[in-house]
Amino acid sequence: MSNPIETRLQELDIVLPEAAAPAANYVSYVISGNMLYISGQLPTENGKIAVSGLVGADVDVPAAQRAAELCAINILSQAKAALGGDLTRIKRVVKLSSFVASAPGFTEQHIVTNGASNLIANVLGEAGKHARAAVGMAALPLNAAVEIEAIIEISA
Template identity: 50%
Template sequence: MTIDSRLSSLGITVPTVPTAVANYVGYKVVGDLVIISGQLPFKDGQILNPGHLGKTVSLEEGVAAARQCAINVLAQLKTAIEGDWSRVKQCVRLGGFVASTSDFTQHPLVINGASDLMGDVFGEAGRHARAAVGVVALPLGASVEVEAIFQIS
């Protein structure tokens, strides 16, 4: 099964790469690695489920936001590989940031929204190393941000 057919079966349309909100690039290719800048849960031009886990955002909404961040990671990756999914060898690492209250401790469950998507899309090549970190605030009031590193050919 091709990556495009997997995406289709998951009901995912990879969006157009959004414009960076500050002075950085969305990705950088270094040798056989694509380092993807932190992606916010933009969907249809809006931040999906803004706020803080443990206060205004439920666990389920946080998972959905992380999944949307991962879809936006895929948009950056698709641009970096010029649309040729066969170049992707593996997802090496995801970094997940969760805006949360000080007593919220389910950061790994939130970032599973991104990790699970990588597995669904890339199979075994989607398994990766990962960090899931709680933070006080994220850009534009987002509840989740996800960065990634992929190995490509």
């Protein structure tokens, strides 16, 4: 039997990287009961921050949406690691919380976050439709433009 999520990732030309190790004193994910909590993921690509700076000053909206997509790809990588490689255990992405490093006056955090929301929904279908928050921040770790965390319901 084929894995529909892996098939969809291939169709979208998305290759999940190895899940990144934590950069400080925390764990990348926690499973509690049937819930998977994934720590904030940065827009890394090939082990480096791919999009940095303040959105609305250093970073335009399309580049920030790409940053959000990279965060979503890294969320899926962490989920895959947490679930022993089996993304079909995802029952529902419950919530994404998106933090956007924003220049003063920038108010399109919700548009930036669509990069992640669209990718998650495209990969997971109905199970990828989620609640979310999109918040502007003065700065993020490592000067990342975006950071996103996830809460995911999983099957046993």
